[in-house]
Amino acid sequence: MSSPWKPVLKTPAERARANLSLYAWARHDFTWEHARRDWLHGLPGGGLNIGYETVDRHLGTEHRYKTALRCLDRRGVTTELTYAELGRSTGRFANLLGRLGVRRGDRVFLLLPRGPDLYVAALGTLRFGAVLSPLFPAFGPEPVRERIDRGDGVVLVTTPELYAAKVAPVRDRLPGLRHVLVTGDDRPPAGTLSLGAMLAGADERWVVGATDPGEMALLHFTSGTTGRPKGAVHVHEAVVAHYATALYALDLHPDDVFWCTADPGWVTGTSYSIVAPLAHGLTVVVDAGEFDAQRWYRTLEQERVTVWYTAPTALRMLMRHGTTLARGHDLSALRFVASVGEPLNPEVVVWGQQALGRPVHDNWWQTETGAIMISNFAGLEIRPGSMGRPLPGVEVALLDRGEDGRARLTDGHVGVIAEPGAVGELALRPGWPSMFRGYLHEPERYARCFADGWYLSGDLARQDADGYFWFVGRGDDVIKSAGHLIGPFEVENVLMEHPTVAEAGVIGRPDPVAGEVVKAFVTLRPGVERSDDLRLELLGFARRRLGGLAPKEIVFDDHLPHTRSGKVMRRLLRARELGLPEGDLSTLESTR
Ligand code: ATP
Ligand code: MG
Numbered sequence: 001m002s003s004p005w006k007p008v009l010k011t012p013a014e015r016a017r018a019n020l021s022l023y024a025w026a027r028h029d030f031t032w033e034h035a036r037r038d039w040l041h042g043l044p045g046g047g048l049n050i051g052y053e054t055v056d057r058h059l060g061t062e063h064r065y066k067t068a069l070r071c072l073d074r075r076g077v078t079t080e081l082t083y084a085e086l087g088r089s090t091g092r093f094a095n096l097l098g099r100l101g102v103r104r105g106d107r108v109f110l111l112l113p114r115g116p117d118l119y120v121a122a123l124g125t126l127r128f129g130a131v132l133s134p135l136f137p138a139f140g141p142e143p144v145r146e147r148i149d150r151g152d153g154v155v156l157v158t159t160p161e162l163y164a165a166k167v168a169p170v171r172d173r174l175p176g177l178r179h180v181l182v183t184g185d186d187r188p189p190a191g192t193l194s195l196g197a198m199l200a201g202a203d204e205r206w207v208v209g210a211t212d213p214g215e216m217a218l219l220h221f222t223s224g225t226t227g228r229p230k231g232a233v234h235v236h237e238a239v240v241a242h243y244a245t246a247l248y249a250l251d252l253h254p255d256d257v258f259w260c261t262a263d264p265g266w267v268t269g270t271s272y273s274i275v276a277p278l279a280h281g282l283t284v285v286v287d288a289g290e291f292d293a294q295r296w297y298r299t300l301e302q303e304r305v306t307v308w309y310t311a312p313t314a315l316r317m318l319m320r321h322g323t324t325l326a327r328g329h330d331l332s333a334l335r336f337v338a339s340v341g342e343p344l345n346p347e348v349v350v351w352g353q354q355a356l357g358r359p360v361h362d363n364w365w366q367t368e369t370g371a372i373m374i375s376n377f378a379g380l381e382i383r384p385g386s387m388g389r390p391l392p393g394v395e396v397a398l399l400d401r402g403e404d405g406r407a408r409l410t411d412g413h414v415g416v417i418a419e420p421g422a423v424g425e426l427a428l429r430p431g432w433p434s435m436f437r438g439y440l441h442e443p444e445r446y447a448r449c450f451a452d453g454w455y456l457s458g459d460l461a462r463q464d465a466d467g468y469f470w471f472v473g474r475g476d477d478v479i480k481s482a483g484h485l486i487g488p489f490e491v492e493n494v495l496m497e498h499p500t501v502a503e504a505g506v507i508g509r510p511d512p513v514a515g516e517v518v519k520a521f522v523t524l525r526p527g528v529e530r531s532d533d534l535r536l537e538l539l540g541f542a543r544r545r546l547g548g549l550a551p552k553e554i555v556f557d558d559h560l561p562h563t564r565s566g567k568v569m570r571r572l573l574r575a576r577e578l579g580l581p582e583g584d585l586s587t588l589e590s591t592r
Contacts, residue, residue: 012253023377023389026248030392032433035244036237040279049211050218050239051127054278055090056208058083063254063281070257070303071115071286076295079116083281086123089116091206092199093124099202100155100179104129104209107151107219111135111144111158111166114263114273114288117183117195121157122264122274126217126236127208130155133219136265136564137162143586145170148177151219151231151440157181163189213237213433219440220267222367223565224587226458226476231440232267232367239275241371241434245391246276249363249375250307250338257333259285259299260309266565267367268340271434272309276371293321297329304333311341313503313566315348315360320502320525326355334358336378340365342567343471343489346384347496362387364471366457368449370434374469385493386468387461393432398424398463399454405475405485407456414452420465423472423485427454460487477570479508481516486549488570491518494545495554498538500528505560505568506551509577520551521573523558530556563587 015025041057042048058064064084071079081089097108108125110132112118118134125132133151135144144166148156153176158167160182167180171191181195188194218234246252250272258277262268277284285303289295291314300308315337318326337352337360344362352360363375364387374396376388390396400415402408407425408415417424435455439446449456460472472478472487479486488506495504503523508516522538524530535554542550561569564587575582 012247021377021379022248022251023380026377026392030244032240032244032393032431035393036240036433039243039247040240043208043211045210047211048213048236048239049126049129049208050236050275051090051123051125052208052211053239053243054275055083055087055123055127057279058281059087066281067283068278069116069119069284069286071119071288072299073115073288076289081116081119086119088204089120089199090124090127091204092202093120094128094206095202095204096198097125097128097130097155099198102128102130102155105131105216106154107131107133108155108157109133109135109148109151109153110264111137111139111156111162112183113137113159114269114286117157118264119274119286121195122270123278127206129209129211129215131216131219132270133221134264134270136263138564138589139166139265139586141166141169145173146586147221147229147231148174153177155179155181157183157195159183160186160189163192211236214437216437218270220270220367223266223563223567224584225563225567225569226474226571228584229587230367230442230445232370232436233438233440234370234434235437238271238370238434239279241432242271242276243279244393245372245375246272246280248377248391249361249372250276250309251335251378252277252280252282252307254281256280256282256306257285257304258282258307258309259287259303259305261287261296261314262309262311262341262565267370268309268311271371291317293318293325297325297331300331300334301329306333306335307338308334308336309338309340311566312339312344312348313342313562315339315352316345316503319348319351319355323351323355331356331358336361338363338375340372341565343492344385344387345493345496347493349382349384364388364459364469368436368455368457369428369432370436371432373428373432383464383468386464386470388469389467390469395429395431396469397427397429397454398422398461399427399456401425401460405460405478405480406458407451407454409451412452414454421462423460423462423487425475426457426459426461426469428457429453430455474570477507479506479516479518481508481511481518482514482548484549486518491520491542491546491549491551494542495520495522495538495551497545498541500524500534501538502526503560503568505557505570505573507570507574507577509553517553518549518551519553519555519577521555521557521560523560524556562589564589
């Protein structure tokens with residue numbers, strides 16, 4: 001019999017009084033139903049709406065005077081918005097959508113830099129009951145067009161500059177796009193409407209209408225690391241998972257100053273830069289700038305950021321800039337750094353502790369899962385290189401693999417691996433609230449993600465005897481060499497241990513004898529000279545540590561291809577190596 005929920009431990013403060021670690025607390029009779037009932041407000045007439053949980057729930061409380069957003073523009077000028085101001089502006093935006101004839105469920109796309117307009121449009125869309133789809137502003141015209149077209153976009157909100165550069169050239173190929181709203185005070189370009197003028201004329205009062213928890217709320221395109229991006233559909237009840245995972249994995253408290261560097265064009269930026277922190281009623285730092293080590297340290301220091309959520313690629317870049325720069329800043333407010341998006345090299349975790357004096361918590365999830373699924377927990381031992389342990393309410397298994405590296409079905413059933421250390425496909429038991437409900441217009445692709453009651457992630461991992469999960473590689477990236485299965489991550493980690501290496505991407509190159517051999521592309525740290533001697537040294541260094549798994553070939557490459565969300569695109573390295581078609585490059589970052 002399951003024990004009853006202990007209401008004494010409902011809030012983080014009560015948890016602290018009970019002196020229970022976060023991890024122990026997470027294990028304390030958690031169910032999604034309790035989380036929803038005890039932590040979310042729900043609409044007065046029943047139902048659940050993300051916009052209500054992030055804005056309306058604070059309006060009747062003291063929280064309304066609190067700063068919700070502290071937005072830094074590219075020049076470093078700060079604009080602050082309280083929850084009350086957010087309530088009024090998003091109310092205007094919702095009324096504006098109504099005035100344009102937008103209906104519930106219609107798709108509203110945003111192509112906006114990170115700043116107040118983005119938040120107002122995003123939350124106004126959700127309060128209205130339309131579907132939010134934020135696009136990454138660095139996309140070129142074709143990726144923008146393709147996503148709006150595939151997503152059946154009815155409204156687009158953008159800036160005059162982005163409109164001219166990315167939308168105007170493709171506008172005639174977007175017949176379904178009825179309205180384009182443009183920010184700024186100038187006269188809007190022909191064929192567009194002025195967002196400012198329309199907001200000024202709209203009523204700020206807005207009552208969120210009845211929303212079924214299963215109603216579509218968000219449309220998020222995946223990173224396109226392994227192929228054509230998929231449009232993952234999420235529903236309003238996802239907010240339960242955003243809230244709970246922010247509590248457990250990010251340890252967020254109402255008095256935190258939280259900064260998530262991800263752009264809302266990627267799922268991390270929506271789930272954890274918009275929804276989760278605002279549902280918790282804390283202050284969110286929003287930085288419109290691109291990566292710059294100086295600026296980022298300055299922001300962490302000046303804003304007194306307490307929890308920082310970023311990505312391995314950003315941490316690797318900070319590491320490249322050395323320890324002195326980090327130590328020159330007062331990071332005393334910071335409790336820990338969290339990281340997601342691709343494998344976090346143990347080297348980076350160790351560096352974070354030394355240079356920033358703070359733990360770096362890796363966590364794993366996907367656009368499809370909508371929220372963090374596996375994580376390191378504050379107060380729990382960190383094993384550098386491990387993604388951590390499953391969140392409460394999340395059932396994870398490793399499935400036995402077939403020849404193709406993916407889960408193997410025998411008579412319609414999969415085999416669950418129990419043995420510590422064995423590699424399997426990471427699978428999750430569907431049932432958590434932020435689980436995606438489909439790939440838009442691609443039901444077969446969606447159906448292929450499930451087998452025998454499991455959601456198949458496409459990633460390979462192993463679990464140690466204490467329940468920590470370790471990432472091995474994406475199913476597609478794993479290298480099969482002379483009977484071994486080699487995860488590129490492991491090889492990249494070893495290369496990064498060498499003091500001259502800043503980043504590495506590893507692929508399998510076809511080989512008549514071994515099937516595949518390991519080839520590494522290596523970016524050196526600034527100031528390190530390329531030479532044949534160094535190449536040989538790196539080959540020897542890797543061989544001493546990896547034996548038969550070591551790369552047979554190393555090339556220096558200062559421009560490893562990355563997705564715009566910061567992941568090494570190994571499939572492109574492989575396609576170039578093999579002279580194959582490069583595939584969908586809509587998310588490829590052009591320069592670095
Ligand atoms: P696509 O699905 O279009 O190929 P993508 O999988 O990169 O792109 P996302 O949903 O943004 O799109 O990323 C999820 C993937 O990122 C995971 O499946 C995993 O491969 C990788 N990932 C995320 N977090 C981690 C982590 N902590 N460690 C290792 N890999 C991670
Ligand atoms: Mg994916």
